[in-house]
Amino acid sequence: MAKKLKIGLFGFGCVGQGLYYVLNNSTGFKADIVKIAVKDKTKERSVSKELITFDKWEILNNPEIDVIVELIDDAEEAFNIVSEALKRGKHVVTANKKLLANHLEELYKLQQENNVSLLYEASAGGSIPIIRTLEEYFDNEELEKVSGIFNGTTNYILTKTINEKLSYATALKQAQEKGFAETDPTSDVEGFDPKYKAVIIALHAFGLIIKPEQILNLGITTLHDNDIKYASEKGYKIKLTPVIQRLENDKVGILVAPRFVKETDQLFNVDNEFNGVIVEGKFSGEQFLQGKGAGSYPTGAAVLSDISALSHGYKYEYKKHVQKHASDFTNDVFINVYFRYNSIIDLDKIEFDEITEKYTGTDYNYIVGKVNLQTLITNRDYILKNNLFISLVNDKIELNTKTKISIKEKQLINN
Ligand SMILES: NC(=O)c1ccc[n+]([C@@H]2O[C@H](COP(=O)([O-])OP(=O)(O)OC[C@H]3O[C@@H](n4cnc5c(N)ncnc54)[C@H](OP(=O)(O)O)[C@@H]3O)[C@@H](O)[C@H]2O)c1
Missing domain, CATH: 3.30.360.10 (Dihydrodipicolinate Reductase; domain 2)
Structure with missing residues (x-):
């Protein structure tokens, strides 16, 4: 049976807000966004103040959160967040192609070492389910x-x-x-x-x-x-x-x-x-x-699909890599x-x-x-x-x- 996931979201820009909308308007799948980390303290937000944090550790150190959704526009800080999350045994969904392409080897290893899942359908082709x-x-x-x-x-x-x-x-x-x-x-x-x-x-x-x-x-x-x-x-x-x-x-x-x-x-x-x-x-x-x-919305939908897959325990097997195709x-x-x-x-x-x-x-x-x-x-x-x-x-x-x-x-x- 699918598990109801507790999400810590990083980034509430174009894709973050798209995800928030599609998640709240999805009829089939439910998950809770527990906290949203953003950067700019002066920006008006369309969600309640209690949901927002400016401190990444508030999410990363929260044992209640089992999934990190990383949707920020800074690839190096995204790598810090994603690698910390994986090391803490949290599953991660990201849309960040630059982060992935620059750190594929480390991210592949971190998944194996910590027995966690990193999914990133939205990173290539937006809503096209290519990965x-x-x-x-x-x-x-x-x-x-x-x-x-x-x-x-x-x-x-x-x-x-x-x-x-x-x-x-x-x-x-x-x-x-x-x-x-x-x-x-x-x-x-x-x-x-x-x-x-x-x-x-x-x-x-x-x-x-x-x-x-x-x-x-x-x-x-x-x-x-x-x-x-x-x-x-x-x-x-x-x-x-x-x-x-x-x-x-x-x-x-x-x-x-x-x-x-x-x-x-x-x-x-x-x-x-x-x-x-x-x-x-x-x-x-x-x-x-x-x-x-x-x-x-299209990118948010691809992120939602990954979160839903996580609730069923889905992981990439990287078969072509393992089998040296x-x-x-x-x-x-x-x-x-x-x-x-x-x-x-x-x-x-x-x-x-x-x-x-x-x-x-x-x-x-x-x-x-x-x-x-x-x-x-x-x-x-x-x-x-x-x-x-x-x-x-x-x-x-x-x-x-x-x-x-x-x-x-x-x-x-x-x-
Ligand atoms: N836009 C697309 O259609 C699309 C499609 C596929 C993939 N992507 C990928 O999705 C990711 C997000 O893109 P986007 O278009 O949504 O970007 P965006 O609209 O520029 O939003 C970026 C968000 O990240 C937050 N942020 C930046 N640095 C942060 C930090 N250090 N800690 C916490 N929050 C931080 C910003 O906070 P503030 O709100 O405080 O400024 C903002 O909410 C990128 O990796 C992008 O390549 C985007």
Whole structure:
């Protein structure tokens, strides 16, 4: 039978208040919020003063509280709170992707050592139940790829620039006015936010614990009208998409970059603040999930679902990690990209392995071809500083041919 949980809530902003609302308006599930910790002593609150505290220890040291729900906007303080809670034998629910991606290893260990559960469905894809789908439905099937749109802010901006021909700056301003983008949108527009989500998904889809610094993230800050023109003329939309893919050598390649998406792609019609996730299984083929990637109630609903799962004693088993589904992570791969550049010096920096299309004009220049991911990692700062733009032209990550040859050689030797 489900246990009625006593909750200590950290944070009463967009998601905290969303959770409070959905919990109080849920017909099926009941739990008590015993205390809410917040930071700003001057803010007016919509709940009684007795519920509010400014002292985290009042919650962490309360033996009556068995679940901590962490919904603050400070990843380092969130780590302190979450790790203290786990050490004290309290279960935790969080929506904080930055906290998770930066501390996956420690948080995984803390759960095992203290025999407690840490759930975080809301941290990736908002209300899309991607983590539990990977954990529970695809727990034994080998996956080939997980990709999609994991960031509502940039999808909103890109939708407005492509569909309504707004400039990047106007679309960003509109996203901020509508509350989709934060005052400092860096994490979203530079692709850090979807990268944190890719790190979390890589653990549940492939069993790998990867540091965010190991993964390339190119955002949309250098998107120019000429890139939009190029994409529109070809009938493409531009989406910021993480790609997490198993390679022939059983390693996994990951990157976050803008991508040209064709009309036949599932992600083509995932517009505005919506998110979409595509999971490709070895036997089941392609699955597509779409939903609201952010927002007070959708995110609150995902948090509520985790709290409800806790009441039934639910824990992630991390089967793919335990069973070592993928052998390792690698950046020694090739990707096919469109590269808008300024001068010949840029082409000396970003060396292409193959070129399939080239244009040199008075207005702008571009190349389409195959490049080693490591080249882009080495020159990330150069690309951003010089306002160059990179977009994937498909969602395929290819193993470096030299590595491919060595696999074939190995097979020949083994035979
Ligand atoms: N917004 C979304 O749609 C969304 C979607 C998915 C995941 N998330 C994640 O959910 C988390 C919360 O996001 P949000 O949008 O709800 O943020 P938010 O609206 O900015 O609210 C943050 C809350 O955290 C409180 N806070 C900050 N530092 C604190 C501290 N040291 N101790 C106690 N309380 C503290 C703030 O207190 P005051 O009220 O006193 O200022 C505020 O109530 C973040 O990790 C975010 O990445 C958000």
